[in-house]
Amino acid sequence: MVSGLEVRGVTVKYGPTVAVDNVSLRVEPGTVVGLLGASGSGKSTLLRAIAGLQPLSAGQILWDGEDLAPVKVHKRNFGLVFQDGQLFPTMTVAKNIAYGLGKLPKPEQKARVEEMLELVGLAGYGDRKPTELSGGQAQRVALARSLAPSPRALLLDEPLSALDTALRRRLADDLARILRETHTTGVYVTHDHQEAYTIADYVAVLDEGHLLQLDSPEALRGRPRNKQVAAFLGYRAFVTEAEAHRLGWRGTLGTGEVLGIGPASLQLDSHGFEVDIIDQTLTIDDWEVKVALPDGQTATVSSPSKVDSLSVRVTLVGGAVVPA
Ligand code: ADP
Ligand code: MG
Secondary structure, eight states: OOOSEEEEEEEEEETTEEEEEEEEEEEOTTOEEEEEOOTTSSHHHHHHHHHTSSOOSEEEEEETTEEOTTSOGGGSOEEEEOSSOOOOTTSOHHHHHHGGGTTSOHHHHHHHHHHHHHHTTOTTOTTOOGGGSOHHHHHHHHHHHHHTTOOSEEEEESTTTTSOHHHHHHHHHHHHHHHHHTTOOEEEEESOHHHHHHHOSEEEEEETTEEEEEEOHHHHHHSOSSHHHHHHTTOOEEEOHHHHHHTTOOOOOOTTEEEEEOTTTEEEEEEEEEEEEEEEEEOSSSEEEEEEOTTSOEEEEEESSOOOSSEEEEEEOOOEEEEO
């Protein structure tokens, strides 16, 4: 028997549109799987299917080996968190968090609410109304509410995407810590690569309803299954071992493999290989310098300041091993 959550050959259609196409994956107890893909790739549809909110056209959703088809949404014991936390506007924060605790005696409810507020860093906020919270605080309350009844799994659909970038990064770190501390079994939908790497133990890459690859973030980035996945992860140029060595790379490739060059693969190096600069863009972190590789492909290298010349010297220090 497979313990935890299993998605087995699930297909979901909207009329003629196949939104999720024969997807199989497992979420082991205490781990979080991220569903990462562009908008429209079927992430929300798959999450809703797991929750029981979306009928399956084929396949099964199982928990500890039991088919959940006859189990209604509210009986699945899954917590749900959406982009907009959907707090009850007239209830206080404490009442919102206590919402799923009806079975517990009042003093225990109160203790659980306090514990959850502490967990999400909002101790003392119990008497506020949702309108008196920032967007980030509201999402913390939504998380507390969904975790309070100790669901056997937590399903989150882009819970941070309505927040501004800096806050999103900070909350992603907090969320990762909270999910680990509570040993939560979870499925986390996002289109943000960084967020997926921060929060998920394993990342499932979805494209047009297909599961392209499911791996740890390290394995995914180091060995994308094919060039399509590699390109999705940001590897824009692909070179042979000989070309890689010419650019200063020290590794080895197997037969039929190429090296994908991504945003962190090249480094400035005054003793490196000289490449022409195509253009330079200022980002929040650095200057992103676009360069032409010897064979005409383009790649980028990060520079702390604008480069004041037509060419620059680089060394290839990393990359992804991909089937050619
Ligand atoms: P994601 O969450 O990755 O952005 P969705 O699961 O929302 O993707 O959508 C997957 C596909 O299904 C898209 O092509 C979308 O247009 C379609 N879709 C989503 N919801 C509906 C719906 N209620 N009716 C018809 N088509 C839908
Ligand atoms: Mg979605």
